[in-house]
Amino acid sequence: MSSIAFVVTSAHPAASPYFTLFPKEPIPKASGEFVTVEKVIGLKDQQLTTLLEAIVRNVKADGSALIVTHGNDVGLFIDIGPSKLRISLQAAVLRSIRSGLEGRTDDAEMVKLLKLDQPRGDKTIDRLQPVARWTHLKGLIQKVQALKMKRVDLRSCNTGKQADVLSLLQEFFGCAVCCAPKIYDTYGSIDVEFLKNPQDPNAEWQKWVKEHPGATVQGEPGRRFGLHYTIIDGTKVRLTAKVDNAAAAIAWMKLNLPPGNTDSYKSGLIYYHGLTDLKSITFAGDPRYRDYLVEANQGVAPPKIDPMKAPLDP
Numbered sequence: 034m035s036s037i038a039f040v041v042t043s044a045h046p047a048a049s050p051y052f053t054l055f056p057k058e059p060i061p062k063a064s065g066e067f068v069t070v071e072k073v074i075g076l077k078d079q080q081l082t083t084l085l086e087a088i089v090r091n092v093k094a095d096g097s098a099l100i101v102t103h104g105n106d107v108g109l110f111i112d113i114g115p116s117k118l119r120i121s122l123q124a125a126v127l128r129s130i131r132s133g134l135e136g137r138t139d140d141a142e143m144v145k146l147l148k149l150d151q152p153r154g155d156k157t158i159d160r161l162q163p164v165a166r167w168t169h170l171k172g173l174i175q176k177v178q179a180l181k182m183k184r185v186d187l188r189s190c191n192t193g194k195q196a197d198v199l200s201l202l203q204e205f206f207g208c209a210v211c212c213a214p215k216i217y218d219t220y221g222s223i224d225v226e227f228l229k230n231p232q233d234p235n236a237e238w239q240k241w242v243k244e245h246p247g248a249t250v251q252g253e254p255g256r257r258f259g260l261h262y263t264i265i266d267g268t269k270v271r272l273t274a275k276v277d278n279a280a281a282a283i284a285w286m287k288l289n290l291p292p293g294n295t296d297s298y299k300s301g302l303i304y305y306h307g308l309t310d311l312k313s314i315t316f317a318g319d320p321r322y323r324d325y326l327v328e329a330n331q332g333v334a335p336p337k338i339d340p341m342k343a344p345l346d347p
Contacts, residue, residue: 036068036097036186039087042075044110047220048101048188049073051304055293058099058306059317060186060212061326067291068097068186079103081111081122082158085173088180097184098206101220104189104213107198113170114153127201134171143167178207187213188306193327203329212328217309222302223260223272225282234277241275251285252277258285264311272305272314290318 036058040048052058057067074091076083079102092098103110108123110116120126129146132138141164144150149170150163158166185208193199193213203211230237238257242248245261252258259275276282279299286295286303307316308325315322 034065034068034097034183035071036099036184037088037091038070038073038099038101039084040073040075041079041084041102041111042077044079044103045101045220047222047304048306049075051220051306052099054295054304055291055306055317057291057293058186058188059291059322059326060184061323061328064184064210064212064328068099068184070099079110079112079116080153080155081113082155082170082173084111085170085177089173089176092180092182094180095183096180097182097186097208099186099188101188104187104192104218106191106194108202109187109189109192113147114149114151118148118151120148122202122205124195124198124201127198127205130174131201131204133167134174140164140167174205180207182206182208184208184210184212187211188218189213190217191215196327196329199327199329200334203331209331210328212326214308214325215327216325217268217311218306219270219309219314220304220306221270221272222304223274225274225276225301225303227279227300228275228277238275245273245275248275250275251288252281256281256284258282260285262314268311270309270311270314274303286318288318289316 038052042049052070052073056070058070059067074087076087088098108127109121111122113120129138133143144163144167149166152159161169185206193215199211199213228234228237234254241259248259248261250257250259255277257277258281261273263271265271282303283295283298290305305316307314308322315325
């Protein structure tokens with residue numbers, strides 16, 4: 034199944050080069066093995082209208098989309114208006130939009146709920162009267178829903194953690210299946226250091242392992258790949274690697290990342306995608322990666338949530 038990837042580049046700058054090299058994104062086995070990214074579209078900002086307009090322009094009826102942005106267990110950090118207004122595509126806002134689309138909340142009230150009377154900084158949108166802004170947004174949502182997409186795969190941190198939130202997102206996009214991870218999602222590049230002294234490789238490896246506590250080393254001598262995982266400021270992932278040679282790097286990519294364009298690798302950064310609990314990382318080529326993905330299906334009610342344990346919108 035093919036898909037169009039929409040990447041908020043300010044959120045995950047490494048995602049676009051990653052999907053260019055590794056276009057097969059794993060999905061739960063109940064739905065198949067992969068979606069294949071046929072095109073990557075970088076989004077200039079994290080505005081909802083920017084995303085919806087890009088989907089309408091690029092996704093065909095019955096097609097699929099993969100959306101890369103920040104998120105949490107109550108939804109996506111896709112903004113309606115300036116981010117300082119804190120009106121983003123999260124649970125309470127998704128419920129309000131559903132009510133507005135169904136006509137249970139009138140246009141004037143929707144303007145208040147979504148703060149559409151506030152300037153956004155977009156000259157085209159700011160020229161519109163507040164109710165016209167809601168009409169414009171509603172029209173875009175309806176156009177996306179009319180596509181009846183097969184899948185929307187969200188690659189955003191923790192967005193699949195709460196079944197009711199994922200179900201709201203499935204309804205919002207009007208897709209048959211909405212998929213998201215239930216732990217942190219991470220993209221980046223691995224700084225790769227090649228063996229400096231092939232005449233005495235064991236001593237060099239012993240020194241590197243000692244200087245990188247917790248590092249793992251895979252492969253036999255001549256094909257070794259050492260990986261060191263660091264968390265910075267509580268949530269940022271940094272990966273560095275030590276390798277015997279390019280062949281070792283290629284072998285590691287084929288083992289840990291999905292099928293991709295690896296054979297031409299000579300040196301330099303390795304782009305990666307994985308899911309993490311901030312203790313270890315499960316790369317997208319690892320069969321266990323799928324264990325952290327959750328799906329919401331059209332027409333299937335989510336499990337009932339105990340309101341005393343339900344997450345609050347930030």
